[in-house]
Amino acid sequence: MRIGTLRAAALVVGVALVAMIVLRLRRDDNPADQMRFARALRRSLELDARLNEEIAKSRLGVVTHYDALVAVGDKMTDVSRQLAVIPAFIDGHARSDVKAQLSSYRSARDTKGQLVETFKTAHSVLRNSVRAFPHNLQRVLAAARKLRQTEPLARKLTRLERAVTLLVVGSTRARVREARCALAAVGVKAKTKEKPQAGCTVAKLETPSAIARQLAIALSHARLIVELQPRIDSIVRRIVTLSVAKPAMAALDISEMSHRRALASGRTQRLVIFALALVLTVLTAAYIIGRLRRTASALREATARLETALAELGIERDRAKDLAELRSKFVSMASHEFRTPLARILSSAESLHSGNGKRPQAVRDKHMGRVKDAVKEMTQMLEDVLLIGHAETGLLELKPQQLALREVCDGIVEATRNLVGEERQLDYDVSVNGASVWLDEKLLNRVLSNLLINAFKYSGDDTSVRFAVQADEGAVLFTVSDQGLGIPPEDLPHLFEAFHRGSNTGMIPGTGLGLAVVKRSLDVHGGTIDVESQLGRGTTFTVRVPFVPQEEVEA
Amino acid sequence: MGWTTWGWTTWGWTTWGWTTWRRGALAAPLLALVGCAAAESHEAPPLASRIPHEQLATREDPIEPIPRGSSLDPRRVALGRQLFADKRLSGDGKKACTTCHDLARGGVVPGEARSTHPRAAPGPYNVPTVFNVAFDFRYNWDGKYKTLEEHLSAPLMSPVVMNGGGWKAVVARLERAYASAFFAAGYRDGVTRHGIESAIAIYQRSLTTPDAKFDRYLRGETQLSDRERAGYEIFKNVGCITCHQGINVGGNLFQRFGVMADALDGRQPTRLDMGRFLVTGKQRDMRVFRVPSLRNVALTAPYFHDGSAATLDDAVRHMGRVQLGYILTEHEVHSIVAFLETLTGRQPGTRR
Numbered sequence: 052m053r054i055g056t057l058r059a060a061a062l063v064v065g066v067a068l069v070a071m072i073v074l075r076l077r078r079d080d081n082p083a084d085q086m087r088f089a090r091a092l093r094r095s096l097e098l099d100a101r102l103n104e105e106i107a108k109s110r111l112g113v114v115t116h117y118d119a120l121v122a123v124g125d126k127m128t129d130v131s132r133q134l135a136v137i138p139a140f141i142d143g144h145a146r147s148d149v150k151a152q153l154s155s156y157r158s159a160r161d162t163k164g165q166l167v168e169t170f171k172t173a174h175s176v177l178r179n180s181v182r183a184f185p186h187n188l189q190r191v192l193a194a195a196r197k198l199r200q201t202e203p204l205a206r207k208l209t210r211l212e213r214a215v216t217l218l219v220v221g222s223t224r225a226r227v228r229e230a231r232c233a234l235a236a237v238g239v240k241a242k243t244k245e246k247p248q249a250g251c252t253v254a255k256l257e258t259p260s261a262i263a264r265q266l267a268i269a270l271s272h273a274r275l276i277v278e279l280q281p282r283i284d285s286i287v288r289r290i291v292t293l294s295v296a297k298p299a300m301a302a303l304d305i306s307e308m309s310h311r312r313a314l315a316s317g318r319t320q321r322l323v324i325f326a327l328a329l330v331l332t333v334l335t336a337a338y339i340i341g342r343l344r345r346t347a348s349a350l351r352e353a354t355a356r357l358e359t360a361l362a363e364l365g366i367e368r369d370r371a372k373d374l375a376e377l378r379s380k381f382v383s384m385a386s387h388e389f390r391t392p393l394a395r396i397l398s399s400a401e402s403l404h405s406g407n408g409k410r411p412q413a414v415r416d417k418h419m420g421r422v423k424d425a426v427k428e429m430t431q432m433l434e435d436v437l438l439i440g441h442a443e444t445g446l447l448e449l450k451p452q453q454l455a456l457r458e459v460c461d462g463i464v465e466a467t468r469n470l471v472g473e474e475r476q477l478d479y480d481v482s483v484n485g486a487s488v489w490l491d492e493k494l495l496n497r498v499l500s501n502l503l504i505n506a507f508k509y510s511g512d513d514t515s516v517r518f519a520v521q522a523d524e525g526a527v528l529f530t531v532s533d534q535g536l537g538i539p540p541e542d543l544p545h546l547f548e549a550f551h552r553g554s555n556t557g558m559i560p561g562t563g564l565g566l567a568v569v570k571r572s573l574d575v576h577g578g579t580i581d582v583e584s585q586l587g588r589g590t591t592f593t594v595r596v597p598f599v600p601q602e603e604v605e606a
Numbered sequence: 607m608g609w610t611t612w613g614w615t616t617w618g619w620t621t622w623g624w625t626t627w628r629r630g631a632l633a634a635p636l637l638a639l640v641g642c643a644a645a646e647s648h649e650a651p652p653l654a655s656r657i658p659h660e661q662l663a664t665r666e667d668p669i670e671p672i673p674r675g676s677s678l679d680p681r682r683v684a685l686g687r688q689l690f691a692d693k694r695l696s697g698d699g700k701k702a703c704t705t706c707h708d709l710a711r712g713g714v715v716p717g718e719a720r721s722t723h724p725r726a727a728p729g730p731y732n733v734p735t736v737f738n739v740a741f742d743f744r745y746n747w748d749g750k751y752k753t754l755e756e757h758l759s760a761p762l763m764s765p766v767v768m769n770g771g772g773w774k775a776v777v778a779r780l781e782r783a784y785a786s787a788f789f790a791a792g793y794r795d796g797v798t799r800h801g802i803e804s805a806i807a808i809y810q811r812s813l814t815t816p817d818a819k820f821d822r823y824l825r826g827e828t829q830l831s832d833r834e835r836a837g838y839e840i841f842k843n844v845g846c847i848t849c850h851q852g853i854n855v856g857g858n859l860f861q862r863f864g865v866m867a868d869a870l871d872g873r874q875p876t877r878l879d880m881g882r883f884l885v886t887g888k889q890r891d892m893r894v895f896r897v898p899s900l901r902n903v904a905l906t907a908p909y910f911h912d913g914s915a916a917t918l919d920d921a922v923r924h925m926g927r928v929q930l931g932y933i934l935t936e937h938e939v940h941s942i943v944a945f946l947e948t949l950t951g952r953q954p955g956t957r958r
Contacts, residue, residue, distance in 0.1 A: 115668035116851035121743045121858045128752070171859035172894065179845035179930060268931045271866060 392425030510535025686809020712905025815951025837945025
């Protein structure tokens with residue numbers, strides 16, 4: 052869960068980092084852009100100043116061609132094109148402000164461009180007339196002087212020359228008016244939007260035909276000057292006063308501010324990217340460590356499971372070993388314990404046979420009895436083995452029935468006495484007169500007779516065996532005690548294992564099945580068995596068998 | 607998903623982010639450089655007057671000599687030369703730029719009064735020369751185009767001139783033959799409208815005629831004959847110089863055709879006589895034309911937008927009368943013509 056959170060966090064941070072980097076790469080606030088833009092703006096200012104200068108130079112006739120004007124205009128157009136691309140770092144309000152400033156810059160520049168074109172067109176004509184008019188006039192005056200009858204004309208022309216000369220120096224309102232009047236006085240009306248002033252009447256001029264043509268040319272030059280000079284001066288004034296500097300400066304200021312802001316935000320972005328990278332590194336490291344830790348714990352778990360499995364395997368193996376041991380023990384037991392009664396049967400049979408039926412009846416009976424005992428013994432042994440086998444494979448079943456406990460016990464004691472002989476002493480103490488319980492008679496028989504026979508078998512002939520039967524709450528207590536060999540403590544844990552025999556049993560024959568049968572029978576019954584033993588003093592087995600509850604039986 | 611895979615991806619990001627951050631300072635100018643390079647190839651075409659300002663206005667003379675060198679990319683000039691003579695530009699495959707601008711004859715077709723022109727009706731303009739167009743400030747008689755690049759579409763797409771049939775068609779016609787040539791000339795996108803315009807314009811800018819006798823005289827390398835020098839003096843004194851000045855002896859301003867008298871001599875004006883009025887629609891631009899360059903003028907007869915002056919003498923005489931109000935004497939006319947003949951420079955078709 053924590054690992055998952057870490058991974059999700061690292062993913063989120065990683066995505067944020069990539070987004071920031073993309074943003075950073077896209078938001079180009081590199082100094083080159085700003086430098087280019089600012090340079091273009093400054094250049095536009097410089098070019099504007101130069102244009103004004105060139106116009107002034109042309110106006111004054113210092114420069115006699117227009118190439119410089121054209122070149123400056125072209126450069127302004129180029130710069131204006133450069134300014135068309137507003138750098139990316141100028142955004143938001145600043146961008147629209149810059150756009151507005153640039154558009155007013157452009158419109159001012161366009162107006163200026165048109166004014167320059169008008170200036171060139173008008174100025175070239177004006178320049179020619181300004182140069183040509185005095186020559187022409189002098190020629191007219193010279194011709195007029197020769198004619199000697201044109202005094203008023205000469206006066207008027209001199210007035211015109213003076214007025215035009217003054218006008219060319221500088222077109223003040225008064226000079227323009229005077230020049231117009233002088234022009235009107237010689238019969239020429241300047242094309243003008245203004246109304247003719249009072250006193251400036253267009254006079255019809257008597258002109259001698261000899262100088263008429265010359266005069267007409269001179270006067271048309273004069274008219275051009277009077278028309279164009281004020282226009283040129285006003286154009287020059289407009290060009291010089293129409294400043295593209297203001298919007299350009301404003302745009303420059305905004306762009307520099309934006310650039311500073313972009314630089315600052317760029318720094319912040321870099322910091323954020325750095326922080327994100329750091330966080331991502333930490334998260335990744337934590338994630339890796341977490342993964343490693345989880346792997347380690349998983350490894351530990353797997354090891355534990357493996358160990359369990361190995362242990363289970365060991366148990367299995369032990370059981371298999373036990374089984375093999377059991378088998379080998381069975382084989383050795385069978386080879387030994389079965390051989391004894393078989394040998395007895397054989398010897399008795401041979402005795403009977405060799406006697407050729409001439410043995411006395413008593414001997415024959417004795418032999419026949421031996422054979423019978425041996426067969427019984429073998430049958431008993433086989434039953435024991437079968438029972439253990441059934442118990443091992445879970446086939447041993449409980450078949451309870453209602454028993455009169457007293458009678459059953461009496462029967463068992465009787466059978467045991469018959470087996471061990473009347474000379475052995477048995478203290479039989481029954482305190483459950485007339486009790487009727489549900490038990491498996493066969494199994495109970497087995498348990499008690501085995502214990503009793505064992506008690507007799509492993510104790511001296513002169514000792515007695517005590518057998519007590521008591522009823523407890525819900526259970527019957529059987530106690531079998533002897534004063535025999537006792538059981539060595541090291542044998543106690545293995546006491547109920549099949550084929551196990553006490554280390555002190557010596558030559559006493561036995562299969563090692565008796566107590567195993569007892570234990571398994573009791574297990575089926577849900578009973579318990581306790582042992583108390585003192586080596587050389589005797590042993591007490593206490594068996595506790597619960598009654599099978601009535602209802603369970605009925606069900 | 608295995609943790610290694612994911613872990614490595616994460617580390618990949620981290621290292622990338624880290625290095626990007628570290629190299630930010632380095633990468634940004636690099637990117638900017640790339641951006642510049644990319645922008646440069648499609649930058650707006652330069653305007654006509656490519657003369658460095660510093661070269662101008664340094665001397666009193668109103669006329670400047672044409673510079674001898676050229677800083678134009680020779681690969682593009684060569685490509686433009688090929689295109690300029692390529693008839694595949696025209697729709698019927700019969701006309702190239704050289705059909706009307708014969709380089710061996712002053713950049714025009716001599717003796718032909720009028721070219722077929724985009725705005726042909728009712729009558730076409732006289733062919734202006736293609737020489738020294740680098741120094742003209744506008745193109746066409748009415749000065750409609752500010753750059754040669756802009757201008758190219760007009761004759762190329764006009765149904766009566768080359769009838770190119772649209773840029774797609776032109777590019778398609780040239781694509782196969784020129785693809786490698788365009789790449790070799792540095793046009794990374796191969797044959798495009800931009801590339802064609804640029805290459806032809808660059809070639810046109812290379813068509814200058816330096817080393818005219820008058821230029822060499824201005825540089826102090828040679829002397830004018832008496833008549834030529836007298837012609838130059840008359841040219842200045844009479845007032846021709848007020849419009850025909852600068853490096854191109856004209857070509858840097860607009861002027862009314864007929865300042866002092868009716869230039870059409872009473873002929874009924876046609877649409878084409880309106881001049882710049884056709885472009886601006888302003889009354890003050892009526893009959894205003896671009897002042898043509900007088901360089902190589904001796905080679906480019908006939909004269910005026912309508913080709914109405916068959917000889918240079920006629921043209922000079924007409925100009926003096928209608929523009930300056932001055933009736934030139936025969937002697938003055940011949941002197942001026944002698945001077946104008948010294949403006950004939952080294953022809954691009956006949957390079958030494």
